[in-house]
Amino acid sequence: MTDLLDPVERTALLTAALRAAETRRPGRLYADPYAARLAGEDGPGLLAEVRVATFPPGRERNLPSTPDYNAIRTRFFDDFLHTAAQDPGMTQIVLAPAGMDSRAYRMDWPGHIRYFELDRPAVLDFKAARLQGVAPRVDHHSVAVDLTDADWEQRLLDAGYDPTRPAVWLLEGLLYYIPEADTHRMLKRVAALSAPGSRIAADLVNAAALTLPHMRGLLDVFAGWGCPWLFGSDEPEELFARHGFEVQATQPGEEGADFGRWPDPVPPRHVAGVRRVFFVHGRRR
Template sequence: MSGALDPVERTSLLTAALRAAESGREDRLFEDPHAARLAGEAGFALLREIREATFPPGGGRSAPSTPDYNAIRTRFLDDYLQRAARRDGAPQIVLAPAGMDSRAYRLRWPAGTRWFELDRPAVLAHKQQHLASVQPRAERRAVALDLTSPAWEEDLLAAGYEPERPSVWLLEGLLYYLGGPDAHRLLARVAALMAPGSRIAADLVNAAALTLPDVQVLLDVFARWGCPWVFGTDEPEELFGAHGFKVEALQPGDPQAGYGRWPDPVPPRSAAGVRRVFFVHGKKQPA
C-alpha cells in the first residue's frame, strides 16, 4: 500500500517510524503501540536516510535532531489536545491532515468526542488496512479529501462536522509544504469553519530555517524525496492573527515545550538569522 502514496504522503510513514522509535526508548515521552505497523518497511527506510544525514560517518550530529523534535512535538500536541477536549466538553477534533496519527486509538477522550481525520484517499486506505482490527477511543470519522481542492469543506460537512459547535483543529506537519499564499488560503478556509472560542494548533518553521547551512542537509533529503519545504515565517502570531486567531508561539526547549529532550539552545525571538521551529496554539476570536 505504501507504494500508492505520493512523496508528501510518504512523509507520514516517516513520522510513524519516528514515533515507533520513540516508543521503544526507556525515557520515551509517549507510547504509540500502532506506529510500527503504520510505518512499515518504507517508513523505517525513510528514517534511516534521516539518521544517516543527521549523523554522518566519522562525525557528530550535523543537523537538528529530527527524533527529538518529533518526540517533543508529538507529546506537546498530545497534551494540548487532551486539555482542550476536557476544557471544551467533548468537542469536535479535526486532524488536517491526519497522516498516520493514532491519537484517536492510543489516548483516552471524553465520552462524545467526535474525531475527524482528513487526508487523501491513499493515506486513509493505508491506515485502514493496518488498523482495521483496532477500536478507536472516540467517534472517529475518516474523511477522504484533498485540502487543496476547491470544495473540501463540503465533504467535511457531509461527514457530520458542525461549524457552530466548538472544535479543535490540528495542522501538524503541513505548513512546511505550502507556499505562503496557500498557507494563508488554508487558514482562511479553516477559520471559516470554526466557531468563536474554538482552538487551533500547528507547527511551522521560520524563514531562516529554509536557507541556513545547518538545516540544509535535512532540506536536501526532503527535496530529493520530492517534497521540499517551501514555507516559513518569523511572525507566526501575525500569520494566524490575519485569519482571526489569537495564538501563542513556543519553541522546542521552552519550559512548556521541552520535556528535557531538546538538545540545542533556544534562541530568543530577538535573535536574527537563526533557525526556529514554532508550536503555535490559540483560539478563534469573535468576529
C-alpha cells in the same frame, strides 16, 4: 500499497517510524503501540536517511535532532488535544491532515468528542489496512479529501462536523510543505469553519530554516524525496492573527515544550539568522 502514496504522503511513514522508535526508547515521552505497523516497510528506511543527514558519521551534529524534535512535538500536541478535550463545550477535533496519526486509537477521549481525520484517500486506505481490527476509542470519522480541493469543507460537513460549535484543529506536519499563498488559504478556510473559542495548533519553521547553509543536509533529503520545504514564517503570531486566531508560538526547549529532551540552545526571538521551529497554539477570536 506504499507505491500508491505520493512523496508528501509518504512523509507520514517517517513520522510513524519516529514514533515507533520513541515507543521503544527508555524514558519515552509517550507510547504509540500502532506506530510500527503504520510505518510499514518503508518508514524505517526513510528514518535511516534522516538519521544519516542529522547525525553524520565522524562529524558533530549541526542539524536539529529529528528524533528529539518529533518526540517533543508529538507529546506537546498530545497534551494540547487532551487538555482541550476536557472542556465539555469543545465537542469536535479535526486532524488535517491525519497522516499515520493514531491518537484516536491510542489515547482515551471523553464521550462528548467527535473526532474527524482528513486526508487523501490513498493515505486513509493505507491507514485503514494497517489498523484493520483495531477500534478507535472515540466517535471517529475519516473524511477522504485533498485539502487543496475546492469542496473539502462540504465533505467535512457531510461527515457530521458542525461549524456553529467550537472545535479543535491540529495542522501537524503540513505548513512547511505548502507555499505561502496556500498557507494563508488553508488558515482562511479553517477559520471560516471555526466558531469563536475554537482552538488551533500547528507546527511551523521560520524563514531562515529554509535557507541556512547548515540546513542543507536535511532540506536536501526532503527535496530528494520530492517534498521540499516551501514555507516558513518569523512571525507566526501575526500570520495566524491575520485569519482571526490569537496564538502563542512556543519553541522546542522552552517551558512547556522541553520534557527534558531538547538538546540544543534556544535562541531568543530577537536573534536573527538562526533556525527555529514553532509550536503554534491558541484560539479563534
